[in-house]
Amino acid sequence: MMNLVGQCAFALLGKLGWNQIPRNPIEAGGAATIVCGVLFIVALVTYLHRWKWLWKEWMTTQDPKRIGVMYIVVALVMLLRGSGDAILMRLQQSISVGNNNGILSSSHFQQIASAHGTIMIFFVAMGLMFGIINLVLPLQIGARDVAFPFLNATSFWLFFMGMALVNVSLVLGDFSAAGWLSYPPLSELRYSPTVGVDYWIWALQIAGVGSLLSGVNFLVTILRMRAPGMTLMKMPMFAWSVLGSMSLVAFAFPILTVTLALLALDRTVGAHFFTAGGGGNAMMYVNLIWAWGHPEVYILVLPAFGIYSEIVSTYARKRLFGYTSMVWAIWAIVLLSFTVWLHHFFTMGAGANVNAFFGIMTAVIAVPTGVKIFNWIFTMHRGRISFRSPMLWFLGFVTTFTIGGVAGVMMSVPAIDFQVHNSLFLVAHFHMMIVGGVVFGYFAALTYWFPKIFGFRLHEKLGSIAFWFWLVGFLVAFIPLYILGFMGATRRLDHYDASLGWQPLFIVAGVGVVLIGIGVGFQILQLVVSIWQRNERRDLSGDPWNGRTLEWSVPSPAPFYNFTKQPVVTARDQFWEDKQSGKNRVKEYEDIVLPKNSGLSVVIASFAFLVGFGMVWHMYWLSLVSLLGIIVTLVVRSMNEEPEYTITAREVEKLEHQREHQLKEYEGLV
Amino acid sequence: MSSATETAALELRREHEATEKTVFGFWVYLMTDCVLFASLFAVYAVIHGNTYGGPSGKDIFKLPYVLIETFALLASSFTCGLAMLSMQRHAKKQVLFWLGVTFLLGVSFLCLELNEFHHLVADGNSWRQSGFLSSYFTLVGTHGLHITFGLIWMAIMAGYVWKRGLTDTVRKRLMLLSLFWHFLDVIWIFIFTIVYLYGSLGL
Numbered sequence: 120m121m122n123l124v125g126q127c128a129f130a131l132l133g134k135l136g137w138n139q140i141p142r143n144p145i146e147a148g149g150a151a152t153i154v155c156g157v158l159f160i161v162a163l164v165t166y167l168h169r170w171k172w173l174w175k176e177w178m179t180t181q182d183p184k185r186i187g188v189m190y191i192v193v194a195l196v197m198l199l200r201g202s203g204d205a206i207l208m209r210l211q212q213s214i215s216v217g218n219n220n221g222i223l224s225s226s227h228f229q230q231i232a233s234a235h236g237t238i239m240i241f242f243v244a245m246g247l248m249f250g251i252i253n254l255v256l257p258l259q260i261g262a263r264d265v266a267f268p269f270l271n272a273t274s275f276w277l278f279f280m281g282m283a284l285v286n287v288s289l290v291l292g293d294f295s296a297a298g299w300l301s302y303p304p305l306s307e308l309r310y311s312p313t314v315g316v317d318y319w320i321w322a323l324q325i326a327g328v329g330s331l332l333s334g335v336n337f338l339v340t341i342l343r344m345r346a347p348g349m350t351l352m353k354m355p356m357f358a359w360s361v362l363g364s365m366s367l368v369a370f371a372f373p374i375l376t377v378t379l380a381l382l383a384l385d386r387t388v389g390a391h392f393f394t395a396g397g398g399g400n401a402m403m404y405v406n407l408i409w410a411w412g413h414p415e416v417y418i419l420v421l422p423a424f425g426i427y428s429e430i431v432s433t434y435a436r437k438r439l440f441g442y443t444s445m446v447w448a449i450w451a452i453v454l455l456s457f458t459v460w461l462h463h464f465f466t467m468g469a470g471a472n473v474n475a476f477f478g479i480m481t482a483v484i485a486v487p488t489g490v491k492i493f494n495w496i497f498t499m500h501r502g503r504i505s506f507r508s509p510m511l512w513f514l515g516f517v518t519t520f521t522i523g524g525v526a527g528v529m530m531s532v533p534a535i536d537f538q539v540h541n542s543l544f545l546v547a548h549f550h551m552m553i554v555g556g557v558v559f560g561y562f563a564a565l566t567y568w569f570p571k572i573f574g575f576r577l578h579e580k581l582g583s584i585a586f587w588f589w590l591v592g593f594l595v596a597f598i599p600l601y602i603l604g605f606m607g608a609t610r611r612l613d614h615y616d617a618s619l620g621w622q623p624l625f626i627v628a629g630v631g632v633v634l635i636g637i638g639v640g641f642q643i644l645q646l647v648v649s650i651w652q653r654n655e656r657r658d659l660s661g662d663p664w665n666g667r668t669l670e671w672s673v674p675s676p677a678p679f680y681n682f683t684k685q686p687v688v689t690a691r692d693q694f695w696e697d698k699q700s701g702k703n704r705v706k707e708y709e710d711i712v713l714p715k716n717s718g719l720s721v722v723i724a725s726f727a728f729l730v731g732f733g734m735v736w737h738m739y740w741l742s743l744v745s746l747l748g749i750i751v752t753l754v755v756r757s758m759n760e761e762p763e764y765t766i767t768a769r770e771v772e773k774l775e776h777q778r779e780h781q782l783k784e785y786e787g788l789v
Numbered sequence: 790m791s792s793a794t795e796t797a798a799l800e801l802r803r804e805h806e807a808t809e810k811t812v813f814g815f816w817v818y819l820m821t822d823c824v825l826f827a828s829l830f831a832v833y834a835v836i837h838g839n840t841y842g843g844p845s846g847k848d849i850f851k852l853p854y855v856l857i858e859t860f861a862l863l864a865s866s867f868t869c870g871l872a873m874l875s876m877q878r879h880a881k882k883q884v885l886f887w888l889g890v891t892f893l894l895g896v897s898f899l900c901l902e903l904n905e906f907h908h909l910v911a912d913g914n915s916w917r918q919s920g921f922l923s924s925y926f927t928l929v930g931t932h933g934l935h936i937t938f939g940l941i942w943m944a945i946m947a948g949y950v951w952k953r954g955l956t957d958t959v960r961k962r963l964m965l966l967s968l969f970w971h972f973l974d975v976i977w978i979f980i981f982t983i984v985y986l987y988g989s990l991g992l
Contacts, residue, residue, distance in 0.1 A: 335818050373822070376825060384916075390917065391917070391919060391920045399839070400836050400920060750941065
């Protein structure tokens with residue numbers, strides 16, 4: 120009888136049981152934080168009676184600007200979680216010397232390191248990137264929406280559910296301890312028998328499919344929905360950089376999908392792709408994951424390059440220097456980014472000739488990047504630069520990115536790479552690229568485009584203080600890692616011997632993290648103060664920075680239909696040219712067709728979450744039922760032939776008059 | 790031009806642009822799917838020699854059987870094309886007929902494939918046996934999975950044609966379905982050549 124009950128329980132619940140809830144105080148603390156956080160949000164929304172509002176205005180929205188805001192909110196929350204992981208690791212490495220074993224067990228430390236990398240790349244950097252693209256891109260190219268609005272919302276919710284799956288792992292079971300890219304054979308069932316790696320696989324698979332669909336969506340948006348007259352060579356540089364980045368998404372993300380699926384087959388049905396025995400080939404995994412992983416770096420950084428281009432020309436009040444060479448540089452990077460992946464594992468033994476080829480290609484890719492840096496510097500040359508905080512982030516980026524870039528070129532020499540492979544030197548290098556390059560750029564973008572979305576400017580003074588804490592803290596935290604790397608400190612180290620003399624440098628790095636933490640504190644303060652003073656910070660002109668591109672030609676916050684009449688483009692920097700020629704835009708109105716809201720994106724993504732959850736815990740019935748659920752939902756969606764609605768020109772005119780009235784009221788307040 | 794005709798003309802242009810955009814988007818999606826298959830082919834190319842004491846392709850592939858499978862799929866692509874031609878002529882019944890034939894051919898292909906898999910597993914040559922068999926089952930199985938989704942889609946589209954007739958939306962979706970179906974045909978040609986033909990020759 121007991122046996123039968125046991126069998127039924129296994130069929131229903133798979134590997135899930137009470138013993139999967141963490142008991143160790145620190146892990147239980149993490150679980151409690153997640154549970155309390157979710158409960159707090161639920162309670163708050165219920166208390167404020169905001170469920171209906173949340174559903175109607177946000178969860179079912181198809182407006183890319185709102186979807187963008189949701190991406191950014193999720194990414195910033197995940198940034199806090201990822202930073203929490205970073206603080207724990209820095210603390211551990213500062214005190215876990217000699218007889219002291221620190222606060223974290225070895226396996227927990229590995230989980231935290233894996234979670235930190237996974238979250239920061241997939242749910243912070245990617246989230247901020249897609250968020251900013253959603254906010255800015257349609258406005259910049261004079262479009263009202265993306266090519267496939269429903270798909271766009273679905274992509275966001277898949278991203279959200281992937282994020283949810285990572286965080287569920289804190290409460291039920293554990294997370295992968297096999298590093299952020301889960302190399303086999305360590306990540307195979309034999310050496311990682313718990314559900315951690317499965318959580319990693321399915322969270323990334325779900326979020327990855329979302330990213331792939333977004334990539335297709337934005338490619339079509341840029342190629343098919345530009346305003347009349349905006350030829351490719353008249354596009355703003357940000358649009359170009361997104362086009363490059365999304366082409367990479369379309370080519371690279373299918374490789375990730377395959378790689379994750381094969382690892383899942385190994386772990387779930389006993390296939391032999393990457394196993395140590397059975398005819399598997401673990402090195403194939405490393406090749407595959409980096410054939411996606413290296414382009415991924417450029418997927419993240421290209422839009423940041425585009426952002427810097429916009430910011431530099433705006434704040435230097437000059438047109439971008441070397442527009443054509445910038446475009447070529449982007450496409451050179453796109454192509455070359457697929458020819459360098461092997462530099463992540465020179466030590467694997469591919470042989471001298473293969474290493475030489477990839478080493479040279481790696482050095483070569485620094486050339487187009489250098490072209491861009493010089494173009495930005497020449498744009499500033501003889502410009503009237505105003506040093507507002509987005510410009511500060513840009514200058515900080517030039518410094519850190521150049522340091523990190525030079526370290527990268529050093530490591531492109533295989534002989535040097537053999538010395539520093541998997542050391543903290545590498546860790547310092549890629550943080551300089553991804554934090555200094557990508558995150559700084561996205562912070563700059565958030566400050567720069569904030570008024571366009573929310574209608575008021577962020578507090579400038581607090582923003583620059585935050586920047587300086589970030590920059591100094593960042594250098595203090597990562598320069599010591601270069602030195603430690605040379606001294607032989609490897610990555611993912613949770614304990615070392617006192618005689619090595621590493622502790623002082625680790626403590627310095629820890630101080631750096633504290634400084635960054637203060638910077639983050641100022642950013643939160645900046646947001647709070649700005650919201651508090653929003654009425655006196657209103658952007659009444661719609662063009663607070665004397666901008667150059669189309670998004671500044673509409674009032675702030677941008678109306679949900681973006682443009683009352685689709686603009687016609689005759690020049691690069693169209694809005695700037697209009698301002699120079701003193702052309703006064705006459706308000707014109709036209710009928711506007713927009714997509715209706717739909718809750719089905721949330722439904723599809725929730726089913727995807729359940730598919731993943733079922734696969735993690737071997738509840739196959741759940742995965743199967745949820746997969747059917749997705750198909751049925753898609754069929755239901757396809758039944759509706761009219762997912763759009765029209766606002767007439769008259770209604771638009773009325774809305775615009777209301778807005779003008781509102782602006783007059785604010786004018787009295789400022 | 791009167792305002793009504795103007796609006797109608799605008800409406801028509803918008804409709805046309807929307808269709809064109811969707812078809813283009815679907816092409817881009819197909820290219821990403823192509824990269825997905827390319828990755829699986831690469832994996833197969835790398836580890837098809839890792840038989841780990843089990844059989845190699847030469848031992849288990851039966852070319853005549855696979856040839857029948859291939860003809861079933863190629864014929865289904867042809868009849869799918871006939872369905873599209875009927876669609877151009879707005880011949881609803883013919884569209885339904887040819888979609889039905891395509892569906893049956895697709896189902897026969899799938900049954901033949903599943904039968905082949907069944908025999909392999911029954912003989913003890915499952916994907917657990919070796920790296921070669923893992924990659925074989927995954928590559929061919931992924932194609933089979935695509936065919937399965939294509940068949941589900943086809944059944945649903947037949948329902949729409951029957952219920953709603955050849956409206957603009959239905960025609961647009963039929964166009965996408967046929968693109969998908971021909972794409973799977975092309976992928977199969979590569980599977981037939983690289984997996985079965987080369988495999989039987991022991992390459």
